[in-house]
Amino acid sequence: MPIPSSFIIPDPIYICGPTASGKSAFAIELAQRLDGEIVNADAYQLYRGLEIISAAPDAAELSQAVHHLYGVLDPSETCDAMRYREMALPVIADIQSREKVPIVTGGSGMYLKFLTHGPSPVPSGDELLRAELDKESDAELVRRLSELDPEGAAMTNLKNRRYVIRALEICLLSGRKMSEVKSDWKKAGEAIEKDLRGAYLLWDRETLRQRINRRAEIMLDSGAIEEVAALIDTSITCEKAIGVPQIRSYLAGDLSRDECAERIAAATRQYAKRQRTWFGKESWLTECQVDASDPISRVVDRFCESSI
Missing domain, CATH: 1.10.20 (Histone, subunit A)
Incomplete structure (x- = not known):
C-alpha cells in the first residue's frame, strides 16, 4: 500500500549515555509524550537470558511503552554493529509507517554509529x-x-x-x-548529522560512580549469579557482557561475592568512561544534565524545549 503524499515520516530520536544514566526511564517518558515506540540499541539487551546482567527494562517498564529488539537473540548467537543495523532498520521503518516516533535508546556507541551514519568503510581485520x-x-x-x-x-x-x-x-x-x-x-x-536528533544524558561523575556501584550490588541480589549459571552455550559476543566473566570466576571459586561485585562495578565504571568519551564527540547530540534531585520528566521537558 503506497504511503499518502501527505504522510510525514517521523524522524527517529536517539537517547544515549553511559551505563546507569537513566536512558530507559528517559525513553519511556519521551515515548509517552510523543506517541513513540522504543528501539533497543544496547548490544547485550538484545539477548535472551541476560536481562539482569544487561539491566534490560523490567516488566513494569515494558508495560509503559512499546519496546522492540529486547531479548531477540539466543545467547549462542554472535552479533556486531552491522547485524544490529540490519535488524534495527526494518523495525524503525515499520514504526514510521504507522506514524509513530522511533525512539532508539542504548549505550553501544558503534551500534548506534552504524545505524545513524551507515557502515564504516574501514575494512574488517584479516x-x-x-x-x-x-x-x-x-x-x-x-x-x-x-x-x-x-x-x-x-x-x-x-x-x-x-x-x-x-x-x-x-x-x-x-x-x-x-x-x-x-x-x-x-x-x-557531518552531512548526515544535520538531520539527526538525540539526547546525551550527563551525570556528575561521582554520582554516576555511586549509581554504578549500587547497580552491581543490586544485580547480584536480583539473580544475576543464577542467570549466568544458566548460560550454557554462549557466543563470544555474549561472554563479553560485563558481569558474565566476573560471575563465572565467582562460580569457579576464584572470587568472593564482594570481590565479584567490585570487579563488576570497576569494569562498568571503565566502560562508562569510554562511553562518555564516545558520546562526547557526537556533537549532534543535545547534552542533558541529570542529577538525583531532578525528576526525569523535567529533564525530558528541557530536551523537548531545546530539540523538538
Whole structure:
C-alpha cells in the first residue's frame, strides 16, 4: 500500500549515555509524550537470558511503552554493529509507517554509529595479514606506517603496537591511506548529522560512580549469579557482557561475592568512561544534565524545549 503524499515520516530520536544514566526511564517518558515506540540499541539487551546482567527494562517498564529488539537473540548467537543495523532498520521503518516516533535508546556507541551514519568503510581485520605484521618489530611497523600514511601515523599512538598494526591493516587492505578513509567517513557523517536528533544524558561523575556501584550490588541480589549459571552455550559476543566473566570466576571459586561485585562495578565504571568519551564527540547530540534531585520528566521537558 503506497504511503499518502501527505504522510510525514517521523524522524527517529536517539537517547544515549553511559551505563546507569537513566536512558530507559528517559525513553519511556519521551515515548509517552510523543506517541513513540522504543528501539533497543544496547548490544547485550538484545539477548535472551541476560536481562539482569544487561539491566534490560523490567516488566513494569515494558508495560509503559512499546519496546522492540529486547531479548531477540539466543545467547549462542554472535552479533556486531552491522547485524544490529540490519535488524534495527526494518523495525524503525515499520514504526514510521504507522506514524509513530522511533525512539532508539542504548549505550553501544558503534551500534548506534552504524545505524545513524551507515557502515564504516574501514575494512574488517584479516587474521593472516595481522599474523604477518605481528612478526615485525615495533620500529619496522612504525616505519612502514609512516611511509604509507604520514598523516595517519601522526594520528596514531605509535607506542601502542596494536593501534599501529590496525592502521597498517587498513592501509594495506583498502589500498588507501587510513587517514583518508576515516576523513571521508567523517565528512559524510557531518552531512548526515544535520538531520539527526538525540539526547546525551550527563551525570556528575561521582554520582554516576555511586549509581554504578549500587547497580552491581543490586544485580547480584536480583539473580544475576543464577542467570549466568544458566548460560550454557554462549557466543563470544555474549561472554563479553560485563558481569558474565566476573560471575563465572565467582562460580569457579576464584572470587568472593564482594570481590565479584567490585570487579563488576570497576569494569562498568571503565566502560562508562569510554562511553562518555564516545558520546562526547557526537556533537549532534543535545547534552542533558541529570542529577538525583531532578525528576526525569523535567529533564525530558528541557530536551523537548531545546530539540523538538
